[in-house]
Amino acid sequence: MNAEHAGDEAGFDVGVLLAWIDRVAVAVERDKDRLTDLDAAIGDGDHGTNLNRGFTTVRAALEAKPPQYPGAVLVQVGSTLISSVGGASGPLYGTLFRRMGKALGEAEKVGPQDLAAAFAAGLEGLRKLGGASVGDKTMVDVLTPAITALDEALADGASAARAFELAADAAEAAALATIPLRARKGRASYLGERSEGHEDPGGASCALLWRALADTLAGGGAGTGAGAGAEAEATDR
Amino acid sequence: MKKLINAPEAVVADALAGLAAAHPELSVDVERRFVHRAAHAATAGKVALVSGGGSGHEPLHAGFVGPGMLDAACAGEVFTSPVPDQMLAAAQATQAGAGVLFLVKNYTGDVLNFQMAAELLEDEGIESRSVLINDDVAVEDSLYTAGRRGTGATLFAEKIAGALAERGADLPSVAAMAARVNAESRSFGIALGPCTTPAAGRPGFELGEDEIELGIGIHGEPGRRRAPMAPAAELAEAAVDAICADLDFTGETIAMVNGMGASPLLELYVVYNEVDKALKSRGISIARNLVGNYVTSLDMPGFSVTLCRADGDLLELWDAPVRTPALRWGM
Numbered sequence: 001m002n003a004e005h006a007g008d009e010a011g012f013d014v015g016v017l018l019a020w021i022d023r024v025a026v027a028v029e030r031d032k033d034r035l036t037d038l039d040a041a042i043g044d045g046d047h048g049t050n051l052n053r054g055f056t057t058v059r060a061a062l063e064a065k066p067p068q069y070p071g072a073v074l075v076q077v078g079s080t081l082i083s084s085v086g087g088a089s090g091p092l093y094g095t096l097f098r099r100m101g102k103a104l105g106e107a108e109k110v111g112p113q114d115l116a117a118a119f120a121a122g123l124e125g126l127r128k129l130g131g132a133s134v135g136d137k138t139m140v141d142v143l144t145p146a147i148t149a150l151d152e153a154l155a156d157g158a159s160a161a162r163a164f165e166l167a168a169d170a171a172e173a174a175a176l177a178t179i180p181l182r183a184r185k186g187r188a189s190y191l192g193e194r195s196e197g198h199e200d201p202g203g204a205s206c207a208l209l210w211r212a213l214a215d216t217l218a219g220g221g222a223g224t225g226a227g228a229g230a231e232a233e234a235t236d237r
Numbered sequence: 238m239k240k241l242i243n244a245p246e247a248v249v250a251d252a253l254a255g256l257a258a259a260h261p262e263l264s265v266d267v268e269r270r271f272v273h274r275a276a277h278a279a280t281a282g283k284v285a286l287v288s289g290g291g292s293g294h295e296p297l298h299a300g301f302v303g304p305g306m307l308d309a310a311c312a313g314e315v316f317t318s319p320v321p322d323q324m325l326a327a328a329q330a331t332q333a334g335a336g337v338l339f340l341v342k343n344y345t346g347d348v349l350n351f352q353m354a355a356e357l358l359e360d361e362g363i364e365s366r367s368v369l370i371n372d373d374v375a376v377e378d379s380l381y382t383a384g385r386r387g388t389g390a391t392l393f394a395e396k397i398a399g400a401l402a403e404r405g406a407d408l409p410s411v412a413a414m415a416a417r418v419n420a421e422s423r424s425f426g427i428a429l430g431p432c433t434t435p436a437a438g439r440p441g442f443e444l445g446e447d448e449i450e451l452g453i454g455i456h457g458e459p460g461r462r463r464a465p466m467a468p469a470a471e472l473a474e475a476a477v478d479a480i481c482a483d484l485d486f487t488g489e490t491i492a493m494v495n496g497m498g499a500s501p502l503l504e505l506y507v508v509y510n511e512v513d514k515a516l517k518s519r520g521i522s523i524a525r526n527l528v529g530n531y532v533t534s535l536d537m538p539g540f541s542v543t544l545c546r547a548d549g550d551l552l553e554l555w556d557a558p559v560r561t562p563a564l565r566w567g568m
Binding site: 036040042043044045046049050053082083084085086087088089090091092129130185186187189190191192194 | 291313314315316317318319320321322344345346349350352353375376377383386434436437441442454456457458459461
């Protein structure tokens, strides 16, 4: 039912952002063994464990100190991930969320175009920090085509729900498209050609973010934290 | 896989508590996960040497905290870099007005987290430098990889730069010395089998009874290639050959035959004998040596060899007194 409302001028408020993060946390917990197995093949086998620890901490932090506007949600998510995850994914995901939050500023409500611009700012921060380019078998390989798909769908006049669904489809396809690549950044790069034939774990977790956002904006209930989801629907109207 | 743990998620905190119980000369912050010298006030005006990394490499790094070596070490989760908050807390607890030197093993996670810690420290008005350790010749060093891994040379840099800091040298000098030790050092590792993280509970890769992994790092990740098992003489030769193909070590060296965690000392001495012979045949002499488990990868069977070109002043700093849980002489 909020599919029709999602793209309207009112935009998304703090509840929608909280519902998104809640869905991400649920998805990471659900898929943590898969992410860890992907990492075991070409890294050190802890991506799911580390990210799950991070988002568990994020949930507790958001509950303890509820943010007042959408940008503040994402800044708090990013800061908490930096302080709790460690490894490369802590600073990288932390920077992505912090940059997104700062791009959203202190607006009470943000539109789909604002979110698209925030993702672009987050990607820029990520590339600056990690130095990865498209084709290096990293999160950048998933974020870049997802943002492009989102921009194109919005330019074509798609509803927000439809645009983020197309972006999530693009993200999932891009995650699988990392399989044949040879890693040139991160720990998998030590394997050289032996990194080929495996899906990038960071790309896989990144696709979860996009699907969680699409599901949030579509108002679907599958596999979500029901409480925050219901609250988001209420506030979205 | 059987492990001497209470629970996988408690292993790092429990081990830090054990370190505190065993070593009253160390101050262990189990909550914020860093270790520093208990009697730190005595070293006012000294450059603070702070290192850290994922757990699972013990005695690195906390085992090298003490007079003559590190001032503090941060412990991350197993094989996961610590977070900037830990590094900041460790730096604040040990800095004595002469700045902080971060010794960072070259892994993306460690590099990014220490970089963020340095920025936070700058906000506090505390000067810091970072030196990257990247001695592993098994990794192709190019723009198209994350660069060479930091392994055995970390110990050499912590010892030698630590000795210089103890003498009151300033931050640029101590940083330059750490960078010099890194530049003079090379390592190569060989695994006879995988290791098992407490969280995973099963080995990180599978290896046949007659197979070994050549060019491994210290995180249980597979190496560059697999090869058939061979006598210790051939394995030592392979490691020495890879190292000497990368840098001319003719002359005097400090040599370490390091166990990866599950190879008995009996076997490490067999390897050391072969390394010694392989070096002598190349005109390289071992001026100082270490044989034992220093930079480990949990319960991995195997070894690594680290060489450092060492002239008079490096050897003098190497010989300087040190008193830490895992390295002590002269005091």
